[in-house]
Amino acid sequence: MAKKLNMRKRYELLTRGLGWEPTYQPKEKVFAQEAYEGIKITDWSKWEDPFRLTADAYWKYQAEKDKKLYAVMDSFAQNNAHLNLADASYVNALKLFIQGVSPLEYAAHRNFARLARQFSGEGAQIACQMQSIDELRHAQTQIHTISHYNKHFHGMHDPFHMFDRVWYLSVPKSYFDDASAAGPFEFITSVSFSFEYLLTNLLFVPFMSGAAYNGDMATVTFGFSAQSDESRHMTLGLEIIKFLLEQHEDNLPIVQGWIDKHFWRAYRLLGLVAMMQDYFLPESPMSWKEGWQIYFVENAGALFNDLARYGLRMPKYHEIATAEADHISHQVFGIFYNYIHAAAFNLGLPSEAKMNWLSEKYPDTFDKYYRPRMEMWAEMAKEGKRFFNMGLPQLCQVCQIPMGFTEIAKGEPMQVAYRVSEFRGDKFHTCSDGCKDIFDHEPEKYVNAWLPVHQIFQGNCGGATVPDVLAWYHFHPEDGGDYAGSADEARWKAMKGTAASSTAAAKTAPADAA
Amino acid sequence: MAVNCIQGDYPSINMDSVDRFHGNQLVYVGWDNHTSISTANAYPLPPDMPFGALTEAVLPSVLAPHPDFALIDWGKVQWLLDGQTFTPDMSKSLRENGVGHKSLIRFKTPELTGYKGTGN
Amino acid sequence: MSEHKVFMIFQNTADAQPFISAFAQENSAATLDYQPGMVRIEGLGELGITQAVVSELAGREVNLQELHLTLISLSGNIDEDDDYFRITRH
Numbered sequence: 001m002a003k004k005l006n007m008r009k010r011y012e013l014l015t016r017g018l019g020w021e022p023t024y025q026p027k028e029k030v031f032a033q034e035a036y037e038g039i040k041i042t043d044w045s046k047w048e049d050p051f052r053l054t055a056d057a058y059w060k061y062q063a064e065k066d067k068k069l070y071a072v073m074d075s076f077a078q079n080n081a082h083l084n085l086a087d088a089s090y091v092n093a094l095k096l097f098i099q100g101v102s103p104l105e106y107a108a109h110r111n112f113a114r115l116a117r118q119f120s121g122e123g124a125q126i127a128c129q130m131q132s133i134d135e136l137r138h139a140q141t142q143i144h145t146i147s148h149y150n151k152h153f154h155g156m157h158d159p160f161h162m163f164d165r166v167w168y169l170s171v172p173k174s175y176f177d178d179a180s181a182a183g184p185f186e187f188i189t190s191v192s193f194s195f196e197y198l199l200t201n202l203l204f205v206p207f208m209s210g211a212a213y214n215g216d217m218a219t220v221t222f223g224f225s226a227q228s229d230e231s232r233h234m235t236l237g238l239e240i241i242k243f244l245l246e247q248h249e250d251n252l253p254i255v256q257g258w259i260d261k262h263f264w265r266a267y268r269l270l271g272l273v274a275m276m277q278d279y280f281l282p283e284s285p286m287s288w289k290e291g292w293q294i295y296f297v298e299n300a301g302a303l304f305n306d307l308a309r310y311g312l313r314m315p316k317y318h319e320i321a322t323a324e325a326d327h328i329s330h331q332v333f334g335i336f337y338n339y340i341h342a343a344a345f346n347l348g349l350p351s352e353a354k355m356n357w358l359s360e361k362y363p364d365t366f367d368k369y370y371r372p373r374m375e376m377w378a379e380m381a382k383e384g385k386r387f388f389n390m391g392l393p394q395l396c397q398v399c400q401i402p403m404g405f406t407e408i409a410k411g412e413p414m415q416v417a418y419r420v421s422e423f424r425g426d427k428f429h430t431c432s433d434g435c436k437d438i439f440d441h442e443p444e445k446y447v448n449a450w451l452p453v454h455q456i457f458q459g460n461c462g463g464a465t466v467p468d469v470l471a472w473y474h475f476h477p478e479d480g481g482d483y484a485g486s487a488d489e490a491r492w493k494a495m496k497g498t499a500a501s502s503t504a505a506a507k508t509a510p511a512d513a514a
Numbered sequence: 515m516a517v518n519c520i521q522g523d524y525p526s527i528n529m530d531s532v533d534r535f536h537g538n539q540l541v542y543v544g545w546d547n548h549t550s551i552s553t554a555n556a557y558p559l560p561p562d563m564p565f566g567a568l569t570e571a572v573l574p575s576v577l578a579p580h581p582d583f584a585l586i587d588w589g590k591v592q593w594l595l596d597g598q599t600f601t602p603d604m605s606k607s608l609r610e611n612g613v614g615h616k617s618l619i620r621f622k623t624p625e626l627t628g629y630k631g632t633g634n
Numbered sequence: 635m636s637e638h639k640v641f642m643i644f645q646n647t648a649d650a651q652p653f654i655s656a657f658a659q660e661n662s663a664a665t666l667d668y669q670p671g672m673v674r675i676e677g678l679g680e681l682g683i684t685q686a687v688v689s690e691l692a693g694r695e696v697n698l699q700e701l702h703l704t705l706i707s708l709s710g711n712i713d714e715d716d717d718y719f720r721i722t723r724h
Contacts, residue, residue, distance in 0.1 A: 006715060006716055007714065007715045007716045008715060032520065033520065036518055036519065036520050037518050038518065050711075050712045051702075051712060051714065052714060053699065053702070057699055061699070061700070061702045061703055064703060065703060068703075182518075183518060183520075201707050204706075204707075205643060205672070205706060205707055206669075208671065208672075208706075209669045209670045209671050209672055210670070211671075212670035212671030212672075213670040213671075220671050224645050224671065224672070224704075224706055227706045227707060228702055228703065228704065228705050228706060230706075230707065231702075231705045231706065231707050231708050232702070234707070234708075235708075235712060238711075285669055285670050286669070298639055299639070299641075299709050302638060302639045302640075302709065302723055303709070305638075305723075306711070306723055331549075331552075334549070334550065334552045335552045335553065337552075338551065338552045338553075368632075369632060369633070369634075372629055372630055372632040372634055373549075373550050373629065373632070373634040375629075376550060376581075376629040376630075376634055377550070380579070380581075385579060387550070387579050387580075388579075389551060389552070389555070389576060390575060390576055391555035391556070391557065391575065391576035392555060392556050393552070393553040393554075393555060393556065394542045394544070394553050394554040394555065394556050394618075395556075402552065402553045403553045403554060404549070404552040404553040406549065414547060414549050414628070414632070414633030414634075415546065415547075415633075416544060416546075416549065416553065416554065418544070418554075418597075418618060418620075420596070420597070420618065424528065426528060426530070426531065426532075426615065426616060427596070427614075427615075427616040427617070427618075428616075429542070429616070429618065442517045442524075444516065444517050444523075444524045444526040445517050445524060445526070447526055447527070447528045447529065447530075448525075448526065448527055448529055449529060450529060451529070451530065453556050454529070454530045454540065454556070455529075457535060457538070457540065457556070457558040458534045458535060458536075459536065
């Protein structure tokens, strides 16, 4: 009987020597995207896969994951398990997720397919093929899971259309478009390392744990099912960095520049997650700041300590991001409170219990800066003058988030940070040193930005009034506004058999929006 | 530094050039120490509009709900145009006051520092 | 100290239990942090399990790659073979 091969040997036999030297066309034409970014690869065979997962094992385990997930989804639907949620306001986190995250999964699917085609090394090709399939699976399972909620709640009916048009969804879209418009090595550094390795834990782990805490077992299951793939993707991110740095010393400054840029871009994008974490979950198992401490400060600290041998340092401005951990969720919430009449989800001022939780989690900042803001808004609302911002915000040219971040690192947390660059005679405004550096490095790229506010003023978004623009977004009038008095709240109460809230008749959008 | 390209130059289109705004120019106006409004706002305005129309008509359309707004003494306001202190001439146009396309105007109201003085 | 931290996060499910228990049993210094739906196993420098122990705990022959079914996240450098799985950072 033949001796059973060990994992290493089996893996090598099944994943190596699968390529060939092209003869009809020169290799650099077949892999036309491999050289132009300046990355030097001398020997693709040095590629080491962190997990020795062969194609047969991959399909077997993925099939099993899907089987489990769809069983949960079926029973969730059969049992009307959405009724077990802690509160329907929780669903707003799912709305932002399906609008802003699932389209990124699909974009990742397309881009990893590109990488699988453009890298000439077989090990990297296989890893990227598997990831491309994973990302498609994530988009599909998220759509399937959330489709159950779409039957009962608003704002989840057309996420892919919204993703291409809506002002706040231009934040995730522009991040991914930026990476997609770059070469394959920059893309993989951006998405696999800066986003997935450094920051994706902050999206999935505390958020899915929060879903569990709030009774949403369907989301927990798709989240953790996706995250089991994510572990593989993260290790791919780490592998690509090590591989590039081992291949040639000239790669170091290029890779460091990409890590700096995409860390900052991905971090800015996660401002939306910070808001979800601290303000959308009726019950929060962990604050944004606690998640940041565990999954970025400790984890990335250990990682970069590990990578120092290659000459790599922590991403630029990481200390600013850490200083901002005390503020960012509150500031992003503030922006959405201003403009919730133009969003496809609901939110509301935090309850007294929630504010006390925020005070406890943010002892240095919440009571001093942000509780007074909530109190002021509550007073205005009580007088029937709920504050809506009836203008349009100034947007950052790079991250496209309304420019509401402040000079925290300079010790002026209530002073909005303004940065500006001049290029070809025009001004370009950015929200931070991080975004300004990104603009200044490649201004030719960022002047192309499709900034939603400016596009509205140019007349490219369905009309001049708020309802015109919202219709062009495919929003329905009941999709946005305050949670109190929303259509979702009324429906939730009807489903639960409790009386509609006394505020149900209150306006959820400003009277003069039309 | 130029953007890396597979071939040729990176296609670069200024999506917000002034000619795209139908005769208007973009102006951003932010009120310091009032972060409950969260950001400076963007306004498409005719360059010939008198600066005074900004304080009389444009800003109230957005800022009037803030409890401090009605208390502003416009004679005491400190102005910054694109990072430099300046004193606008209310009767002259935005252009004559040096306000260009995508200029940022900030103003400070020293005696008004937001809700209970918290910068909100 | 924390610069050598490694961790594994699993779903807190019956399927993951033999893996979670093996990590706890085979890494006496490891700490287990239970959060809703998940458990984070943290160690300094190294965390490892062997196929023999996981199989013993599961009461059947386990392929260590089954950990892909319930793994949520990890931090460290992976080293794996048929009879062991470990993550390290030194």
